[in-house]
Amino acid sequence: MDHDVVVVGGGPVGLMTACELALAGVRVAVVERRTDVDPTIKAIGLHIPSVEAFQRRGLLPALLEAQGRQARELLAALPRRADLARVPVSSDIAGHFAGITVPRSLVDYGDPDFGAAWSRDMMPVSQQALEAILAGRAAELGAELRQGAEMVKFADDGDGVDVELDSGERWRCGWLVGADGGRSAVRRGAGFDFPGTDPEITGHQAVVEFADPEVLTPGWNRTENGIYVYTPLPGRILTVEMDGPPPDRHAPVTHEELQDSVRRVSKTGVTITSVRSATRFTDHARQASTYVRGRVVLAGDAAHVHSPFGGQGLNLGLGDALNLGWKLAATVHGWAPAGLLDSYTRERHPVGAWVLDWTRAQIALMRLDPLTESLRRIVGDLVATPGGATYMAKKLSGVLQKYDLPGDHPLVGCSVPDPGGRIAEALRTGRAVLTGPDHLAGAGASRAGRLTHVESDAPMLVRPDGYVAWAGTAPGDTAGLEEALRRWLGGS
Incomplete structure (x- = not known):
C-alpha cells in the first residue's frame, strides 16, 4: 500500500478526516484539485458539537484567534459603511427557522440539555479560516496534502483501492474516503444510491x-x-x-x-x-442509503446534500469526520471489533436524515402562497413562547445530538459532560478515555494503547469522538464495562 487511506476532497470535512486518521497513526493522503482556499462565501458558524470537537483536539485556541481576527476586520470596515446605522441591532436573537427569529430572552438556558455544553451559542468562524486551521494541523500530524491534483478514476478490488490522478500517478491504498462534495465523483464511481427530493427553488x-x-x-x-x-x-x-x-x-x-x-x-x-x-x-435534498460500500466511504456533502438554511451542512460534515476517523483508523490497524465501521452509517445516517427534514421544513415555510403565510403566523406564535424558543435553540445549537448506543444510563450516547476540561485534555491523543477511581485503570490496562485513564468519581467510558459509550451508577460500579470495552475497543 502507498497509503492506508486516500481522502478525496480537501475542504473542512476531508481535512478533519485526515487529521483524525493521522492522529491515530494512519498513513493518509488528501487529494484536492484546488491550490488554495476557496474564497466563495460559505458557512460562517460552528455549532456546539463542532466547537467541542475542536476543543477535544486542542484546536480551540486557533478557533478563538480566527474569530477575533474576523471581528477586528469587521470593526475596521465600520467607518466605510454609512448604511450601517440602518441595521437593527439586537442581542435578543438565538437563531432563526425559515426566517422566523428565535427570541433569546425566551430560551431556558437552565434546561439540562444546555448544562454540559461548552457554550450556548454557535461560534462565527468562516469556512476559509477552518480550512487553514485544519490544513496546518493535518500537515503537522504527517498527512500528505496533494493540492492541484484530481482523482480521475479508482477501482475497489476488495483487498484495496487503486487510485489514478490526473497527473497519471497511481496509488494503491487500503481505503478511499469521498469528501468531494455534492457532485461527488467517489460516490458516483462506487455506485452508491442517492435517493431524495428534487429542488423547487x-x-x-x-x-x-x-x-x-x-x-x-x-x-x-x-x-x-x-x-x-x-x-x-x-x-x-x-x-x-x-x-x-x-x-x-x-x-x-x-x-x-x-x-x-x-x-x-x-x-x-x-x-x-x-x-x-x-x-x-x-433545495435539492438527497442522502446515500449507506455511507460505506466495500472499501469506499462517504463523508460530508458526498453523503448528503440539502439547502444551506440553518448552517447545518458544515457541522453535519464535521460530525461525520469525527465519527468516522477513529473507527476507520481502528479498522486499518486491525483491532476494530466486528461491526465498528458499520456503526458509522448506523449513527450518522439518522443525524443526516434529521438535517434534511429540518431544511425541507424551512423551504416549505418559505413558500409565498396564502396557506403558507397562515402557517408561518402559527409557527411564529409557537416560537415566541418559552417552550418553543427553547426547543428551537436546542435544535439549532446541536445540543440534542445523541447516538442510540447500547446501555441504560442517561449519559450513554451523549457528548461527555466535562466542566473542568480534563477529559478534553485527555482526548487530544485521539484515544478513548476511561474515567473513575484508580482501581478502574486496571480494567483497561490490556488496551493501554487505545485508552487513557482519568481519575474521577464518575465512572465513564468515553469514545475517541467524545461520546459516552458506558457509564456506571457509582464510583465502584463496573457492571457492563468489559462488554463496552470489547464492543468499542476490541479484545485485549
Whole structure:
C-alpha cells in the first residue's frame, strides 16, 4: 500500500478526516484539485458539537484567534459603511427557522440539555479560516496534502483501492474516503444510491458592493417575488425565488444574473457595483442509503446534500469526520471489533436524515402562497413562547445530538459532560478515555494503547469522538464495562 487511506476532497470535512486518521497513526493522503482556499462565501458558524470537537483536539485556541481576527476586520470596515446605522441591532436573537427569529430572552438556558455544553451559542468562524486551521494541523500530524491534483478514476478490488490522478500517478491504498462534495465523483464511481427530493427553488448568496444600498431593507424580507436577506456589513445578500431550479446549477454566477435576482425579489432598482463572492444554490435534498460500500466511504456533502438554511451542512460534515476517523483508523490497524465501521452509517445516517427534514421544513415555510403565510403566523406564535424558543435553540445549537448506543444510563450516547476540561485534555491523543477511581485503570490496562485513564468519581467510558459509550451508577460500579470495552475497543 502507498497509503492506508486516500481522502478525496480537501475542504473542512476531508481535512478533519485526515487529521483524525493521522492522529491515530494512519498513513493518509488528501487529494484536492484546488491550490488554495476557496474564497466563495460559505458557512460562517460552528455549532456546539463542532466547537467541542475542536476543543477535544486542542484546536480551540486557533478557533478563538480566527474569530477575533474576523471581528477586528469587521470593526475596521465600520467607518466605510454609512448604511450601517440602518441595521437593527439586537442581542435578543438565538437563531432563526425559515426566517422566523428565535427570541433569546425566551430560551431556558437552565434546561439540562444546555448544562454540559461548552457554550450556548454557535461560534462565527468562516469556512476559509477552518480550512487553514485544519490544513496546518493535518500537515503537522504527517498527512500528505496533494493540492492541484484530481482523482480521475479508482477501482475497489476488495483487498484495496487503486487510485489514478490526473497527473497519471497511481496509488494503491487500503481505503478511499469521498469528501468531494455534492457532485461527488467517489460516490458516483462506487455506485452508491442517492435517493431524495428534487429542488423547487433558486437561491443566490453573495458579498457585493451596492451603489444605492439605502433602497434595501436590512434583515429578512418577504415580497410577492421571493425572499431576500440583506446584511449591510459586509454587504452580504441572499435571495430565494420559488420558481424552480436554475437551468444550469453549476455555471458561474454572473453580475447580471445576481443583480436581476436582487431587483426582482426586492422590487427595487438597486445597482450592484462589484461582486466579491457569489454562489448559487437550490433545495435539492438527497442522502446515500449507506455511507460505506466495500472499501469506499462517504463523508460530508458526498453523503448528503440539502439547502444551506440553518448552517447545518458544515457541522453535519464535521460530525461525520469525527465519527468516522477513529473507527476507520481502528479498522486499518486491525483491532476494530466486528461491526465498528458499520456503526458509522448506523449513527450518522439518522443525524443526516434529521438535517434534511429540518431544511425541507424551512423551504416549505418559505413558500409565498396564502396557506403558507397562515402557517408561518402559527409557527411564529409557537416560537415566541418559552417552550418553543427553547426547543428551537436546542435544535439549532446541536445540543440534542445523541447516538442510540447500547446501555441504560442517561449519559450513554451523549457528548461527555466535562466542566473542568480534563477529559478534553485527555482526548487530544485521539484515544478513548476511561474515567473513575484508580482501581478502574486496571480494567483497561490490556488496551493501554487505545485508552487513557482519568481519575474521577464518575465512572465513564468515553469514545475517541467524545461520546459516552458506558457509564456506571457509582464510583465502584463496573457492571457492563468489559462488554463496552470489547464492543468499542476490541479484545485485549
